[in-house]
Amino acid sequence: MxxxxxxxxxxxxxxxxxxxxxxxxxxxxxxxxxxxxxxxxxxxxxxxxxxxxxADYRIIDEDGISSADVGKIRDLEGVAGVSRFLSVNADVGGSDDQLALTVTESEHTSGFVLTEGEKYDRWDPEGFWLMDKYAELNGIKPGDKLTVAFKDMEFTGTVRGLIESAEYLICVRDESQVMPDFNTYGYVYASPAMLRQVIGKQIRKEEPDIDDDIMSVAVKQACDEIFCQVNVNSSTDKEKIQAAVDKALGRSLLILTKDENVSYKESRGExxxxxxxxxxxxxxxxxxxxxxxxxxxxxxxxxxxxxxxxxxxxxxxxxxxxxxxxxxxxxxxxxxxxxxxxxxxxxxxxxxxxxxxxxxxxxxxxxxxxxxxxxxxxxxxxxxxxxxxxxxxxxxxxxxxxxxxxxxxTPRHIHRLLLEGTALWRRMRFGIKWNLRDIFRHKSRSAMSFIGTFGCMLMLVASFGMNQTMNNFLDTFYDGTAAYSSKVFMSSDAKNKDAVKLADELDGDYSASVSAKVGDKTVSVDVYNITHDMYRFIDKDSNIISLPEEGALICKRLARDFDAKPGDVVTVEPYGTDESYDILISGINGSLTESISMKEEYAESLGLTDSEAYRINSVYTMTGKDQIGTSSKITSVQSKQDIIDSFDSFMKIFYFFIIVLIVASILLCLIVLYNLGIMSYMERYREMATLKVLGFRNKAIGHLLISQNLWIAVAGTLLGIPAGTWALNFLMDMLAGEYEMETMVGPLSILSATALNLGVAVIVGWMISRKNRRINMVEALKGTE
Amino acid sequence: MKIVQFKDVTRTYVTGDHTQDALVHVDLEIEGGKFVVILGPSGAGKSTFLNLLGGLDNPTGGTIIVDGTDISTLSSDELADYRAAKVGFVFQSYNLIPTLTVLENVSLVEEIAPDHMSAQELLAEVGLDDHAHQFPHELSGGEQQRVSICRALAKNPSILLCDEPTGALDSETGVVVLKLLLKMAKEYGKTIIIVTHNQNIARMADVVIHIRSGKVTSVDEQLHPLSAEEVDW
Structure with missing residues (x-):
């Protein structure tokens, strides 16, 4: 029963x-x-x-790594796997697409997972293993022929299998591309046997009469030069592995940890x-x-x-x-x-x-x-x-x-409020007194209504603020600092004078990025020649500034990490050299990358432009992407719009979370206020019936009911603004520290959040106040108090 | 002068398949300034009569005219205005607002009654001026009912409607409250209609109306009503 x-x-x-x-x-x-x-x-x-x-580590030597070097690395203590690794952007025959042509000598290091087709065979001279998503979007199936070209080497073979590789978990052309475009860019693994065969053909083309024995040595030598990277599986920490490699090979090489790999870094970041x-x-x-x-x-x-x-x-x-x-x-x-x-x-x-x-x-x-x-x-x-x-x-x-x-x-008896007895209290209408006393009489209900509106406002302010911060960030970096229309990426074949010449032809500016060590950290030392205002810099408050004549700008994150202030000197050691340079810090800037930026003149005064590591790799110009011709000196040309579009795709994920948060916050506020409003209505039913009997109109009683909800909502809203701003600062610091974003909670964000929060309170109040029309005075006043 | 006229008034409640006639073809007239008692057993339709007269409920059929106004055709807001100006209620369970003080409970009608009286003066008259700033729960039952009477009178209505006003009080306090109610009504020239099943109260009335099974069975005028002191409580 x-x-x-x-x-x-x-x-x-x-x-x-x-x-x-x-x-x-x-x-x-x-x-x-x-x-x-x-x-x-x-x-x-x-x-x-x-x-x-x-791979846990990527050991890089631009001059190439020999198989003998690989042997020495393999013998090091704590090394579980080693493989020479090649990854270059190669053009796909018959299309404008590019694939990251990849060769790994050992499939156990920097290998892949097969999703369809034949297993990997490192001895197959015609075997390709292609990224499944690219294959699907381009209608390529196992058994199909594929040709890719890198420089003047052409790799032709058969797609043996479709794969996915963790090295390309985030498959982007270069670091300027934020979101992948699987339709035009993917990756393909070729077997080391195919690489040797292509190199052999190349040598045979140049020297048709070469002896087979000499050919074998020549191929080996060419491989030693083309493989500039060794990937290593090891749980040993970086300092130890760096020391051990330097000692074993007798030279200091750039070693990148997996934290510096885009796939690993971004996935951990997410x-x-x-x-x-x-x-x-x-x-x-x-x-x-x-x-x-x-x-x-x-x-x-x-x-x-x-x-x-x-x-x-x-x-x-x-x-x-x-x-x-x-x-x-x-x-x-x-x-x-x-x-x-x-x-x-x-x-x-x-x-x-x-x-x-x-x-x-x-x-x-x-x-x-x-x-x-x-x-x-x-x-x-x-x-x-x-x-x-x-x-x-x-x-x-x-x-x-x-x-x-x-x-x-019987509800708790009411106690006098501190306000009572004051002139203000005496001037108040009865409805205000009634509501104020009711708020304090039903403290838990009132507190929950407050927490509901406060929490909702906090989340709305944080959500709208995040959106505004992100938009402001995009405006600052892509409209503020990047004044160019196209960015040209120079190939490794290009000499510095080629880049300067191209910049001259395109009426553009150029920059060189030198990868260098500061302490145990890898930083990018960026040297700019800005004569056409194609690239600008911002200070830590997002104001546009110029590069200093003397000294360099250090980005906010590095300044924080190195505790560097203007006037300090930072010593950088470019990788692949035994040089070091003392750089005077003249200011702190906001930057997308962990970098130190300086004028070319200052770099010249330091002697950095004479370093082997100094290579001009980017040219910025107003010339459209389509008007820039292809050449072996150019790796790729990216329009500013490409970057913005790519970021827009990335932003979709971000906006999804923002929308989920906003919708969920509104729903939460709606349910909390409606629930507590109904509770308040039920608990005051008898009092409202009394008012009705006395002659108060439905509208007047409705106003009384709404106003209590509204006061609490206004209090929650007002206090929710600073709390939301604090939460936003905290979140942006944690979420997007690497982007050095300036948190923004502008009037529009606050107005939108306030309108939504109070809008919910008004709607709920209106829904509940309409109920008082149905108060049955006769029924309500029966019985005893 | 007839202040209340019920013409062929019927009130039927329908609950699912079940219908209940609370008042059946009631025709009745009440003179202004009289003390009227409505008597009848439980479920006879007394409270329904009072609720219809007070504008808390609408008749299913017939016409109710109060002070020249047909209240059976009024809208919800017009009925609210009617209640605010013409009638004052005194309930068995007082129905004071617990979150308002005694003075605030009485003076809250100042916001709706166009011709209201002074709350302070009324409270002084019933001897509660010292309790003006206390909350209802700090008063005894008799005191709370006196506040309720003050609130009903504060609107300066033509008619006071009382539903078992002494029902929740001990007999001694009940008599005090009743005496006060009659005194105030007389002093301010109000028509007072009390619904009760207490025969003793009827002995004090100018008119006694008997209701049974939703019908008025008799209307008796008493030429010599007793005073509260003369009634054997």
Whole structure:
């Protein structure tokens, strides 16, 4: 019989029940969705890195690395795998596409995962293993012929298999491209046998009568020159491996850790961003949902006091009554949690899947969603907490005798407010006094309404602010600093004088990037020749500045890492040389990369332009991309629009999270305010009926009801603005520290957030105030107080 | 002068398939300035009569004219204005606003009643001026009902409608409250209509109306009503 009562009571409180289920579901879904995302990124990429033998270190020597060197590295302590590795952008025959032509001498280091076709065979002189996504978009299947050309070498073979490689988890042409374009750029693995065959053909072309023995030596020598990189699997730390390699090879080589590889760095970055996001806003979300749910649960139990008393008077044991009322909490928390887990999973799936948003960024074979044990544990705690609150509420009511429990619940008596007795108080209309006292009489309800609107405002300000910050960042860097239309990437064949000549022809500016060591950190020393205002610089407050005549600008992150101030001197050691240069820091700038920037004249005064490491690699011009001819001196030309478009794709993922946060915040605020508003309406039903009997019109009573909600919403909104700004600063610092973004919460962000937050409060107030038309004065005033 | 006229008034409640006639073809007239008691057993339709007269409920059929106005055709807002200007209610359970002080409870009608009286003066008259800044829960039941009477009178209505005004009080306090109610009504020239099942109160009335099963069974005028002191409580 109590079972029937259970469902019928649930029907009576359907608004509260549904809102509690939705609150739990919403809180858990956002929490699970955001946290499962980063856990999934971490787990799926980690297994992909492991399956591919992703290299821990990349040892680079522009002069080439011999097989003898490889042997020495292999013998080092702690080295688990070694492979000479070649990755160059090669043109695809019959199209404008490019593929990263890759050769790894050992498939166990920097290898790949086969998704279709034949296994990798390093001795197959005609075997290609092609990126599956590129193949799919270009209609290429295993067995098809493929030709790619790099410089004057042509690689022709048959696609043996389709693959995915962790080295190209993020498959971009170069560092200026933010988002992959799988239709025009991918990667292909050629066997070392094919590389040797192509080199052999090349030699034979130049010297047709070469002897086979000499040919073998010549091919080996050419391979030693073409392989400029050795990839290493080792868990030894960088300092040790650097020292060991330097000692073994007798020269100092540039060693890059996996943290400096775009695929590894960006995937870890995405994971850490998700972790930070998941640790702040969704937790706040969950907290608001739980607190509101607890308040509602408690109120419902209290309003059932007489019925609890009746059951007790009838002879039901306390334990049975507790079980009956606790089962409401069990049902609510279970349905809410299951719903929340499903929604959270789907939310995560929208991002983390082959066809989801992250699928446009990452290429990996396994997209299994991982919901870790600790998330299940938190959900379990929420269920238990809800049940415990339900239990405590009933237990509290059952404490006295049956007669005591039978008496209707009387809310806490009102106490005088500090404001009372003042002239201001005396001038207030009764409605204001009524509402003010009611707020303090029902503190928990009022506090929850405040927390709901405050939390929503915080999240809205942070979300709108993030959006504005990102847009401002794009404007600053792509409209402010990049004044050029096209950026030309010079090839390794190009001499510095070729780049200068090209810049002259295109009326452009140029820059050289020297990779150098400062302490144990790798930085880019960028030398600029700016005569056509194609490239500009910004200070730490995003104002446009010029490069100093004397000294260099250091980016904010490096300045922080090295504790460098204007006037300090930083010593840089270009890789591949035994030189060092003392650079005077003249100012701090905002930069996309970890760099030190200087004028060419200053670099000349230091002697840096004479260094072997100094190579002009970029030319900036207003000439359109299509008007710049191709040549062996040019690797690629990128228009500014390409970069912006590529960033726009990247931004879609970002905007998705912003929209999810905004929508979820509004929903949360809506449910919290509606739930508490209904509660307030029910608790003041009798008072409103009295007012109605006295002759107050529905509209006047409605205003009274709305105004309390609005005051609380205004307070929540006002305090939510600074809290949201603080949260934004914290998040941007954690999320996008590498971009040196200036957080922006402008009037538009605040106005939008305020309009939404107060809009929700007004709509909810209006919905509830309309209910007072249905107040039955006769019914409401029956019975005793 | 007839202040209240019920013409063929019917009130039927429909709940699912079940219909209940609370008032059936009631025709009734009440003179202004009289003390009227409506008597009848539980479920007879007394409270329905009072609710219809007070504009808390609408009749299913018939016409109710109060002070020349047909209130059965008024809109929701017009009924609110009617309640604000013409009638004052005194309930068995006082229905004071718990978050307002005694003075605020009485003076809140100043915001709606165009011809309201001074809350301070009324409270002084019922001897509660010392309690003006206390909250209802700080008063006894009798004191709370006195506040309720003040609030009803503060609107300066033509009619005071009382639904078992002494029902929640002990007999001694009930008599005090009743005496006060009659004194105030007489002093301010109000028509007072009390719904009760207490026969003793009926002995004090100018007119006693008996209702049974939704019908008016008798209307008795008492030429010599007793005073509260003369009634054997």
């Amino acid at each position: 109590l079972g029937r009562k259970l469902w019928r009571t649930a029907k009576v409180y359907k608004v509260q029940f549904i809102s509690m289920i939705l609150l739990i579901a919403l809180g858990i879904s956002v929490f699970v969705g955001f946290n499962a995302e980063w856990v999934t990124i971490g787990a799926d990429t980690e297994s992909f890195f492991r399956d591919c033998g992703f 994971m850490n961003e998700g972790k930070t996001m998941g640790a702040v806003l969704p937790v706040l979300f969950l907290a608001i949902a739980i607190l509101t749910m607890i308040t509602t649960m408690n109120r419902i139990t209290i309003s059932e006091k007489t019925q609890i008393g009746t059951l007790k008077a009838l002879g039901f044991r306390d334990r049975r009554i507790i079980r009956h009322y606790t089962s409401y909490a069990v049902i609510i928390s279970l349905i809410g949690s299951v719903l929340g887990m499903i929604l959270g999973y789907l939310l995560c799936r929208m991002v983390m899947s082959q066809n989801g948003m992250m699928g446009t960024y990452f290429v990996m074979p396994d997209w299994t969603i991982h919901v870790p044990v600790w998330i299940w544990a938190i959900v379990l705690v929420i269920i238990l907490l809800t049940i415990f609150v339900g239990y405590l509420s009933v237990k509290d009511l059952l404490r006295g005798t049956a007669a005591e429990t039978l008496r209707p619940y």
